[in-house]
Amino acid sequence: MDHIGIVRPARPEDLPRLAELIHEHVAYEKSAARPAGLADRLGPRLFAEDARLWVLLAETPGGTVAGYAACSEEFAFWDARHYLHMDCLYLAEEARGHGLGAALMDAVAGLARELGLEHVEWQTPDWNEGAIRFYDRLGATGRPKRRYAWPV
Template identity: 85%
Template sequence: MDHAPDSPSPSPVRFVRPEDMPRLVELIHEHVAYEKSTPRPADLADRLGPLLFAEDTRLRVLLAETPDGTVAGYAACSEEFAFWDAASYLHMDCLYLTEEARGHGLGAALMEAVADLARESGLDHVQWQTPDWNEGAIRFYDRLGATSRPKRRYAWPV
């Protein structure tokens, strides 16, 4: 995903690095607010960092940068197992771009990087979900050729 420095068209997408944590956490909080979800813990960077950068991590985060190098979005993925298919797939838990970064190809670049990550991991598909009210995201995913599956997602505190 990271291109060589002399590459004619460097990718706007790269893997997260430890020094990106403050900006990633800002984007997560923006994403949470955008989806009208409950606020997340203040120590999010301290909790996520060790998980993201552990040697045996399953969690992969890709960042999208604007031409000036500003981190403007992210996709967070991990490998999951589909019991009915007896096969693993890449689960994209989050995809977010700042409002000003939308419509400039960064979302498509992030999705292509996610697809590349799945292929490099030997996985043949990616799954994700989006709120049913997020019509812009639904149009974007439909244009990619993705298909939706009607389900509700539940969370059960135990």
């Protein structure tokens, strides 16, 4: 099998490329554009000494950052325990289908184990059939719910 690339933690110098990928992801999910300055707002939160946020980057064999998984620790009230919440997983279109998505998910699972967490949760739009097939192949189970946002 060909070398698929690597997955590694994001570094401060990755912020401009990470912001590009986030904007691509936002457009892909047909969401409203985000305001300028995303990298400037994200950096201090992601790289603070006490940050409980993790971003894993997928690099192609040529060294191009082509995707990311963004995670944070959350608390499941019904279970009375923490879990890893994967807020975003995105791969640039040209990087899909080469094993980088599976490598990112393996790294997310490894991060959860490293943190002593027993499971990972995430969501995907119900129209994203490719992502749903990918997650189903991993053995993940979906739970139908509707997500709300409430500006206050």
